[in-house]
Each structure stands twice: as C-alpha cells, then as structure tokens.
Amino acid sequence: MKLTEELRKNWRVQVDYTNVTDKYLKDKGISERTFEAHKKLAREAHAYVSANRGKDELFMGWTELPYNQSEIVADILETAKLIRRKFDAFVVLGIGGSALGPTMAFNALCHLHYNDLPKSKRKGPRFFVEDNVDPVRMKELLDVIDVRKTCFNVISKSGATSETMAQYLIISDLLKKAGVNIRENVVFTTDEKRGNLVKISDELGGVKRYVLPDGVGGRFSELCPVGLLPAAVLGIDIKLLLKGAAYMDKLCRASDYRKNPALLAATIQYISMKNGKNIGVLMPYSDNLRYVSDWYAQLWAESLGKNVTLSGEPCNVGQTPVKALGVTDQHSQVQLYTEGPFDKIVTFLSVGSYKEKTPIPHGCESIPDVSFLGGHTMEELIRAENKATAYALTKAGRLNYTIHLPVLNEFTLGQLLYLFELQTAYAGAMFNIDTFNQPGVEAGKKATFALLGKPGYEAQRAALDEAAPDPAYLV
Numbered sequence: 320m321k322l323t324e325e326l327r328k329n330w331r332v333q334v335d336y337t338n339v340t341d342k343y344l345k346d347k348g349i350s351e352r353t354f355e356a357h358k359k360l361a362r363e364a365h366a367y368v369s370a371n372r373g374k375d376e377l378f379m380g381w382t383e384l385p386y387n388q389s390e391i392v393a394d395i396l397e398t399a400k401l402i403r404r405k406f407d408a409f410v411v412l413g414i415g416g417s418a419l420g421p422t423m424a425f426n427a428l429c430h431l432h433y434n435d436l437p438k439s440k441r442k443g444p445r446f447f448v449e450d451n452v453d454p455v456r457m458k459e460l461l462d463v464i465d466v467r468k469t470c471f472n473v474i475s476k477s478g479a480t481s482e483t484m485a486q487y488l489i490i491s492d493l494l495k496k497a498g499v500n501i502r503e504n505v506v507f508t509t510d511e512k513r514g515n516l517v518k519i520s521d522e523l524g525g526v527k528r529y530v531l532p533d534g535v536g537g538r539f540s541e542l543c544p545v546g547l548l549p550a551a552v553l554g555i556d557i558k559l560l561l562k563g564a565a566y567m568d569k570l571c572r573a574s575d576y577r578k579n580p581a582l583l584a585a586t587i588q589y590i591s592m593k594n595g596k597n598i599g600v601l602m603p604y605s606d607n608l609r610y611v612s613d614w615y616a617q618l619w620a621e622s623l624g625k626n627v628t629l630s631g632e633p634c635n636v637g638q639t640p641v642k643a644l645g646v647t648d649q650h651s652q653v654q655l656y657t658e659g660p661f662d663k664i665v666t667f668l669s670v671g672s673y674k675e676k677t678p679i680p681h682g683c684e685s686i687p688d689v690s691f692l693g694g695h696t697m698e699e700l701i702r703a704e705n706k707a708t709a710y711a712l713t714k715a716g717r718l719n720y721t722i723h724l725p726v727l728n729e730f731t732l733g734q735l736l737y738l739f740e741l742q743t744a745y746a747g748a749m750f751n752i753d754t755f756n757q758p759g760v761e762a763g764k765k766a767t768f769a770l771l772g773k774p775g776y777e778a779q780r781a782a783l784d785e786a787a788p789d790p791a792y793l794v
C-alpha cells in the first residue's frame with residue numbers, strides 16, 4: 320500500500336488532554352501554571368532520551384527498531400511464508416516481554432475469533448501464546464494441537480527463564496517421541512550469542528534463530544523479531560507497523576511537550592503521580608485493543624516501579640496500572656473511578672472508525688425505552704458510551720485523557736506502541752531512575768531457581784528455607 324502524506328495525516332494518533340486541564344476539571348485539574356512549572360523537566364527528559372537513542376549499553380536500542388531491520392524483515396517474511404505453508408498451528412512459548420507483545424498484536428489486528436475461523440478465512444495457522452506454566456493449560460493446549468503440525472516459536476532473551484525452558488523441555492520431548500526432528504518445528508528468538516537457547520540450537524544444528532538485539536529489553540521488544548515473526552505469520556503487515564512507529568517517532572522529535580504527544584502524556588502522568596495519582600487506568604473502547612492494556616501494564620509497571628534513583632538516592636516511585644475495557648467495565652469499575660478516592664488517572668483509547676459498524680435494526684416499536692436504539696449502529700453506541708464516560712468522569716473532577724486512533728490498523732498500532740514506549744522513557748527520565756532494568760523480576764527468577772534446585776543456587780535455597788519456613792500461621 321502506498322502510504323501518502325494525506326493518509327499519514329488521516330491516520331495520525333493524537334492525545335486529547337482537554338479533560339485534565341483546570342478549565343474543565345476546575346480545582347481538580349492541572350493548571351497552566353503547573354504545566355509551565357514542568358516545562359523544564361519535560362525538556363530535560365526529552366534531551367536525555369534523544370541523546371541516548373539507540374545506545375545498547377543503556378538498553379535504548381528499541382528507539383532504532385523502526386529503521387534498522389530491513390534485512391531482518393525480509394527474512395522474517397520469507398520464514399513466515401514457509402510456516403504458513405507447512406503448519407496448522409503456531410505456538411509462542413515465552414513470558415512477560417516475550418509474550419505480551421505477540422498476544423497484543425494478534426488480538427489487535429486479527430479477527431477476534433481467529434482460531435475458530437475455517438482455514439480458508441485465516442491468513443495463517445491457528446495461533447496460541449503460552450505465557451504461563453499452569454499445568455492444566457499446558458496439557459489442554461496439547462489436546463487441541465498436533466505437535467507434528469505445529470511450529471513452536473521459543474522466545475527468551477536470557478534463555479534461562481524457568482517457565483519458557485520448562486515448556487521447551489515438554490515440547491521437545493513430545494516432538495522426539497512423535498519422531499519429528501526438533502529443529503524442523505522450532506524457531507528460537509533469543510540473544511545473539513549468549514544463553515541456553517543459543518547452546519541448544521548449536522547442539523540441534525540448523526535451527527532457525529532470530530536475534531533479540533542487545534539493547535532491547537523484553538518489554539520494549541515487540542517491534543523486533545519477538546513480535547514481528549508471530550505478526551508476520553498471522554499475515555499482519557509488519558512493514559506498515561514499523562512505518563507507524565517511525566511516524567510517531569517523527570511526531571515526538573519536538574522538545575516542547577505541547578508538540579510532542581509522548582512527552583505530553585509523560586508530563587501529565589508525572590504531574591499526576593506527584594499529586595498522589597498512584598493508579599493509572601488504561602481503558603480502551605475496543606475489544607481489539609483489550610490486550611494493549613496488558614502489554615502497557617508491564618511496560619509501565621516494570622519500567623517505573625523502582626526504589627532507587629540513578630544518583631543512588633532511595634525512592635519508591637511508579638504507578639499501579641489497572642486494565643479496564645470500555646464499555647464492559649462501565650458496568651463494574653467506573654462507579655469507583657467516578658466516586659471513589661482521588662487516586663487515579665484514566666487514559667481512554669478511542670477509535671474513530673471501527674472496521675465494522677454493525678447496524679441495530681428497528682424493533683420493539685411499542686416500547687420506546689428499547690426502540691430508540693433502532694436505526695443506530697453499535698459503532699455509534701460504543702462511541703457515545705466512550706464520550707459519556709469521559710463526561711461523567713470530568714464532571715466528577717477526575718483526571719482523564721484520550722489517545723485517539725482514527726482507525727485501528729498496523730500504522731496506527733505502530734504509532735501507539737511507540738508513543739507508549741517513548742512516554743515510558745520520558746517518565747523514567749523525569750524520575751531520574753533506571754527505566755530499563757528489572758531487579759525485582761530477576762529476584763523472583765533466582766528464587767525459583769533456588770527452590771527447584773538449579774546448581775549454583777544452594778546458598779539462596781538455604782536462605783529461602785530459613786526466611787520462609789512451612790506456614791507458621793494458618794487459619
């Protein structure tokens with residue numbers, strides 16, 4: 320598709336921050352003076368992120384992913400074609416940053432009942448992302464796939480994550496027992512040189528392997544082979560996805576937060592957090608965008624939840640992300656958002672034009688309470704409800720703003736992902752923390768190693784046994 324300048328403008332993702340301003344929220348809103356007071360900090364955050372773009376040693380390699388992958392993309396498209404031809408199912412084995420992106424893109428850009436469609440109506444094999452070690456889930460996946468006809472994409476940057484490697488052991492054993500040469504049915508996405516998946520693929524020989532680049536952490540990896548291969552297998556236009564990211568990058572080059580959507584969102588969030596808004600709700604009005612909230616929750620929580628600044632001072636910063644879905648959660652959580660504690664800021668994701676309109680037919684003419692709906696469309700209804708909820712929150716003095724996608728496609732999704740990644744990097748810079756590490760996650764991984772007897776973790780096992788003996792207080 321030819322992406323004209325006009326199309327780019329029509330598909331531009333924008334942040335509408337009307338409902339955080341004191342003009343609309345009165346004393347609960349952010350005043351011009353407060354915004355002005357944060358202008359310098361926002362500029363500094365922008366300068367920090369700009370100066371460190373692409374630096375692997377700072378885990379900022381993700382900024383360049385829209386630009387430096389043309390060969391990889393070509394290779395992925397070839398591999399995806401082979402996978403589509405050869406396999407009935409494609410299973411991602413991974414967790415956290417190695418799974419949330421593929422799930423999100425699948426849900427956003429494919430049919431909502433994709434796996435139930437007949438083969439002729441799907442662009443690729445049936446698709447599963449297995450991001451847990453729930454024994455029931457693993458067993459029941461095996462009830463619906465034939466391992467001989469399934470491609471397993473094992474994704475792990477470290478190659479050491481217990482969950483993913485346990486899944487790999489189960490699958491490779493099954494493939495062996497089924498008489499399949501393992502290397503024919505697996506693709507690894509991992510570090511270039513280090514880690515167990517590198518060793519395993521060297522031992523197996525001839526395994527197709529993609530690199531999760533050095534300077535790209537798990538939660539920033541959707542636009543590298545971690546997300547691009549699964550997306551390409553599904554027939555998603557990954558070139559357009561990357562073009563969307565590049566477009567948002569261009570829109571965010573300005574150092575003035577009023578001209579830079581990611582910097583604006585980061586500044587709003589920073590001011591809110593400083594004012595006790597410890598909860599950030601992300602509420603897409605679209606089932607397709609539902610798992611963007613899961614992906615964002617990891618990005619935001621793991622990046623900002625830190626207890627020390629880059630200068631070594633203790634701090635406890637971050638914001639608890641809450642996932643909500645419009646309109647479903649209007650009938651559950653919105654009561655709390657409207658009348659509960661003033662500890663939240665709500666971000667809506669709205670869609671201008673849905674790919675289906677779904678008319679509501681006339682009927683029940685003798686009951687005006689129902690018949691008024693006839694002649695409208697479900698698109699009108701969901702958009703009206705989005706507007707109504709934003710209005711109700713604003714009327715109740717609750718901070719809320721909207722990220723608006725004119726349509727949902729690869730180009731707008733690419734913009735949205737890049738916007739969130741930049742927003743996170745800017746917010747981390749404002750707090751002066753290491754946005755890209757995750758010591759809290761690593762601690763849990765190591766404790767699991769110790770509990771399951773990984774060599775080298777004996778001392779930690781002893782410490783764990785001592786610190787957490789069998790339950791002492793049970794009711």
Ligand code: PA5
Nearest residue numbers: 415416417475476477480537538
């Ligand atoms: O963001 C992160 O770094 C984590 O969520 C990881 O993605 C997750 O723990 C999986 O790690 P790995 O890819 O090494 O298996």
